[in-house]
Amino acid sequence: MVQEDIFKKLVSHCKEYGFVFPSSELYDGLSAVYDYGQNGVELKNNIKKYWWDSMVLLNEEVVGLDAAIFMHPTTWKASGHVDAFNDPLVDNRDSKKRYRADVLIEDKLAKYEEKIAKEVAKAAKRFGEAFDEQQFLDTNPRVMANREKYDQLNARFVKAMNDTDLAELKQIILDEGINCPVSGTANWTDVRQFNLMFSTEMGSTAEGASKIYLRPETAQGIFVNYLNVQKTGRMKLPFGIAQIGKAFRNEIVARQFIFRMREFEQMELQYFVKPGSELKFFESWKERRMKWHLALGFGEENYRFHDHDKLAHYANAATDVEFKFPFGFKEVEGIHSRTDFDLASHQKFSGKKIQYFDPESNESFTPFVVETSIGVDRMFLQIITAAYTEENLSKEAGKEDMRVVLKLPPALAPVKLAVLPLTKKDGLPEKARKIMDTMKFDFNCQYEEKDSIGRRYRRQDAIGTPYCITIDHQTMEDDTVTIRHRDTMEQERVAVNSLLDTIKEKVDIKTLLKKL
DSSP states (O other): OHHHHHHHHHHHHHHHTTTTETTGGOOOOHHHHHHHEEEHHHHHHHHHHHHHHHIIIIIEEEEEEOOOSOOOOOHHHTTTTTHHHHEEEEEEEETTTEEEHHHHHHHHHHHHHHHHHHHHHHHHHGGGOOOOOHHHHHHHHHHHHHHHHHHHHHHHHHHHHHHTOOOHHHHHHHHTOOOOTTOOOOOOOOOOOEEEOOOOESSSSTTTTTTEEEOOOSSSHHHTTHHHHHTTTOOOSEEEEEEEEEEEEOOSSOOOOOSOEEEEEEEEEEEEETTTTHHHHHHHHHHHHHHHHTTOSSSSSGEEEEEOOSTTTTTTTEEEEEETTTTTEEEEEEEEETTTHHHHHHHHHHSSOOEEEEETTTTTEEEEEEEEEEHHHHHHHHHEEEEEEEEEEEOOOOOEEEEEOOOOTTOOOOOOOOEEEEETTTTHHHHHHHHHHHHHTTTHHHHHHHSSSHHHHHHHHHTOOEEEEEEEEHHHHHEEEEEEEEEOOHHHHEEEHHHHHHEEEHTTTTHHHHHH
């Protein structure tokens, strides 16, 4: 099945099983804005807990913060967002559609990568176990030709982005024969810059209102509170401030479901260090963050680092953790060495001293910062993508008995346990309810008695419930239940009085944290 079809099925599955809904669907929706349904909000909260506990609970030198969305407008002048938070946009005159010029070129680069991947896949199938992938990549003429085209385009693209050469970006689009996906033509306007911040007004009257912005990132709330946290917490370098919160960007090319949205949520850590030590901590956080991702068990081959060719104005090192989505490797987390840009800039614009006094060296200085920033929504999509599985359970050739299952890490699953009475009579529902009432204080449980037990199993598979227990007539005799394991579909008999400990151990967030 082609990757595009898998992604369409994934989007459909998210809506059908209460994970993600188009926002305001009753009124035909709002572009690139989504709501999380009953299962989606549980998964999202579990992701946030995994991140928060891994940062704040496991690191004594890291504390939390929850800053306001609205901030003084000078904040965004100091941070550079007013002047530099732009995307290069281009319009197609025939379709009247607007695109990000850099995304159009990145899509072209991805097509060269796809061609190479297809050649590798065909060769691997042809040669079997004897296939040497690296030798094939180094010697195959078609692969080498596509690699050369990729390298030449990438070098040209990186230079244009670093130089903010908008004319060159347009010329690249024309030279590469990149057409509008809607009109199919290359009738492009000039490329121009577009600021991504949403603005609004604050004040009781129109005349007295002042222009403010919805924050485009959560990091600045940490920076302007640096002194408050450092002094009240008596924090010593190195130390970190973690925050989870909403951010807003007026994305023109908002696409690929919840991958790129106008309203999204970030999980960010700003780690304050002594100047000169930032690159050491940058490498350390790279390693730690990749370990956090790999602990989910989705396969090392699906992750990679991508170092930035163009550094942001505040950074002296930057890399992305990328995951292999159905539409290619894409960023899920950014790790940046931000230098002292933010604190120094806020010190300059506010006129107030923002420094750290080091009692050991008896000197004051502006700390440097290492940042890890991860999108909750992208992480949600990454986990759903990796977990979505279609299995043919039929043992007869040519026949299908498809099972769709979300193989979510048990600690992240929206529902940990489904309690299922075999029938609606003979006291089984009452017994099931009694077990449910015991379990629900420790983790999210779901009770279900409608339809056959097989159909109920399939519904729980589709939302990723790791364990189902069936209360049957034997339960009434010996106080045991059948526990079914989602991934293997194996069943075993377990005593009711040991059920809580058996499941709790497997679904506790500690099972993930201990891997770190």
